[in-house]
Amino acid sequence: MESCGTALSCMPAAFLLLHLGLISSMAHQNEFQTGITGGEVTLNCTGIPPDSQLSRDTVVSWKYSDTLLWRMEKNNRYWKKPTFITGRADIKMQYKLCLWNLKLSDAGIYTCEYGTHKVHTSLHIFKLTISLDGHFLQNEVPELILIQNSPSPLPDLSIILFDSNNKRITPKIKNKSRQKYIMDLKKLETMDSGTWVCQVHSDSPLINQNISFAVNVLGFQNPDLERKYATVDSTVILSWHLNSQNIKLKEGFTGQLNWKQQESAKSHKLLDFSVTAQGQLHETEKSNTFLFEIPERKPEGTIEVKLPKVHFNHSGQYQCQLEYQGRHTQSKIELVVMKVSANPAGPLSRGANMTLTCQVSGHLPPNAYLRWERVNGTEMDIKNSKLREVKLEVNISAAGLWSCHLTEDSDKKISFHYHVEEASVWINYVIIGASVGGSLLAFALGCLCIISGISWQRRRQRAKRMAQARQYLLENKTCQCQHRLKK
Known part of the structure; x- marks a missing residue:
C-alpha cells in the first residue's frame, strides 16, 4: 500500500515536469537559415502575435549574439545601430529582421525576444567568387572559390555545378578545407556564356542552397580551323564571328588579323581592331601585301575581309586573334585556291592532244582528292588523283567543257570549268x-x-x-x- 501510495504521489510531479519542459521548448525556438554574400535574408520572429494582441508593456528586441540591434518598448522603437550592420538592416511587419548586402561576417546567432519567448536563428553565409570577374576567352578554365561561415561547426559540403545549358558539371577540387573549397571548371566554349548554378548540399545541418553566377565567354563561333575554297579570279569573303550577341563587348578587347602563305612563312598583319567605349568594333588596315577590302555592312561583332579578285598566291592561313588583359584566343581560316591551265594553250586541232593541269594550293585533308571529267563525256574521260595530291594532269584529244573537282569524301568542295575549243581546219x-x-x-x-x-x-x-x-x-x-x- 505504501509503495502504491508513493507511486500515485509521483504521477502529478511527472506531469508537472513534462508540462514545464513543453513550456520551455515553446519559449525557446531554434531556426536555421542560409544566405549568400551580396544578397539579402529575412529572419522571422516566429510565433509573435499581431501588435493589437500585444500588451502595452511588451518589449520586443533583436540581438546579434549579445549585441542589441533593435528594441521596441511601449511602442517606442529605436536602433542601437552597431557598426557592422549600419545601413544594411531594417524591421518589417511582424517584427521581421531584414538584412541585405550580406557579408561573410554576418553569420551568427540572431535572437528575437518578446516577453519570455525567444527565437534563435542560426545564419549560415556562403561566399562564391569566380576568377577574372567572370570574363573569359574561349578555351580558358575558370577557378571557383566557395567559402562558408557559420556559428556552428562547419559541415562537409558536396558541390555540383550546372552550366548555362543546364548540363551537370562535376568540378575538379584543387584545394579543400571545411571553410574554403577551390575548384577548376571545364575548358570554356563560347556557348557556355550565361548563368551557371552552384548547388551546395549538406545533410547536417540540412542545406540545399543554389548559388547563381555569371560566366561571360568571348570568342569565335568559327571552328578552330576552317577551310575556305576559291577559284582563281573569283571573289572571296572571309568572316570571323564573335559571340557578342551573348555578351556585351567591353572596352579593352583588342585584336588583329594576320596572314601567312605557309606555316613556316613570315606573317603579315592585315588589320588591327579594338572595342570602343560604346562597345563597337573599330578596324584599321595595316597591309599593302595585296588588295583587300573591309565591307561596310556586316553582322554585328564580325571581323570580315573581302578579296575581290583572288590570286593563286593569296592562299594560306588567315589568323584572327582576340586579346584581353594579356590573354588571347585565335581562330584560323585556311584559304585553298584552285587554278587550271592547258598545254599547249589555244584551240585543240583535230587529231592533236592537249594536257590539262588542275592544281590547288596548300595541303589537303586525308580524305580529299582531285577529279577531271568531261561534261557529257564517258567513263574514259574521268581521271582521279590519289588522296591528298594537290596536282592532277589529264591528256585529252576531245574538245568540249572539262571540269576539275576537289572532293572530300563524297562532298564536292569546289569545281573549275574549262572550255576547250576546237580549232578551225x-x-x-x-x-x-x-x-x-x-x-x-x-x-x-x-x-x-x-x-x-x-x-x-x-x-x-x-x-x-x-x-x-x-x-x-x-x-x-x-x-x-x-x-x-x-x-
Whole structure:
C-alpha cells in the first residue's frame, strides 16, 4: 500500500515536469537559415502575435549574439545601430529582421525576444567568387572559390555545378578545407556564356542552397580551323564571328588579323581592331601585301575581309586573334585556291592532244582528292588523283567543257570549268593544168569554195569529190585551180 501510495504521489510531479519542459521548448525556438554574400535574408520572429494582441508593456528586441540591434518598448522603437550592420538592416511587419548586402561576417546567432519567448536563428553565409570577374576567352578554365561561415561547426559540403545549358558539371577540387573549397571548371566554349548554378548540399545541418553566377565567354563561333575554297579570279569573303550577341563587348578587347602563305612563312598583319567605349568594333588596315577590302555592312561583332579578285598566291592561313588583359584566343581560316591551265594553250586541232593541269594550293585533308571529267563525256574521260595530291594532269584529244573537282569524301568542295575549243581546219588543194576552153576554166574556177558547219562524214565525201575533180583536171591539163575547204 505504501509503495502504491508513493507511486500515485509521483504521477502529478511527472506531469508537472513534462508540462514545464513543453513550456520551455515553446519559449525557446531554434531556426536555421542560409544566405549568400551580396544578397539579402529575412529572419522571422516566429510565433509573435499581431501588435493589437500585444500588451502595452511588451518589449520586443533583436540581438546579434549579445549585441542589441533593435528594441521596441511601449511602442517606442529605436536602433542601437552597431557598426557592422549600419545601413544594411531594417524591421518589417511582424517584427521581421531584414538584412541585405550580406557579408561573410554576418553569420551568427540572431535572437528575437518578446516577453519570455525567444527565437534563435542560426545564419549560415556562403561566399562564391569566380576568377577574372567572370570574363573569359574561349578555351580558358575558370577557378571557383566557395567559402562558408557559420556559428556552428562547419559541415562537409558536396558541390555540383550546372552550366548555362543546364548540363551537370562535376568540378575538379584543387584545394579543400571545411571553410574554403577551390575548384577548376571545364575548358570554356563560347556557348557556355550565361548563368551557371552552384548547388551546395549538406545533410547536417540540412542545406540545399543554389548559388547563381555569371560566366561571360568571348570568342569565335568559327571552328578552330576552317577551310575556305576559291577559284582563281573569283571573289572571296572571309568572316570571323564573335559571340557578342551573348555578351556585351567591353572596352579593352583588342585584336588583329594576320596572314601567312605557309606555316613556316613570315606573317603579315592585315588589320588591327579594338572595342570602343560604346562597345563597337573599330578596324584599321595595316597591309599593302595585296588588295583587300573591309565591307561596310556586316553582322554585328564580325571581323570580315573581302578579296575581290583572288590570286593563286593569296592562299594560306588567315589568323584572327582576340586579346584581353594579356590573354588571347585565335581562330584560323585556311584559304585553298584552285587554278587550271592547258598545254599547249589555244584551240585543240583535230587529231592533236592537249594536257590539262588542275592544281590547288596548300595541303589537303586525308580524305580529299582531285577529279577531271568531261561534261557529257564517258567513263574514259574521268581521271582521279590519289588522296591528298594537290596536282592532277589529264591528256585529252576531245574538245568540249572539262571540269576539275576537289572532293572530300563524297562532298564536292569546289569545281573549275574549262572550255576547250576546237580549232578551225583548212584543206588546201593546188591543181595545175592548161586551159583548153571556157567551159573547163569555169569548171576549175568553181572548185574554189568554202564549206563550214558540216559533219565530218559530209566533209569526207566532199573531199573525195574534190580529189576526183583534181584528178580529172590533171588528166586533161586544162587549168590551174586552188581549192580551200574550211571546217
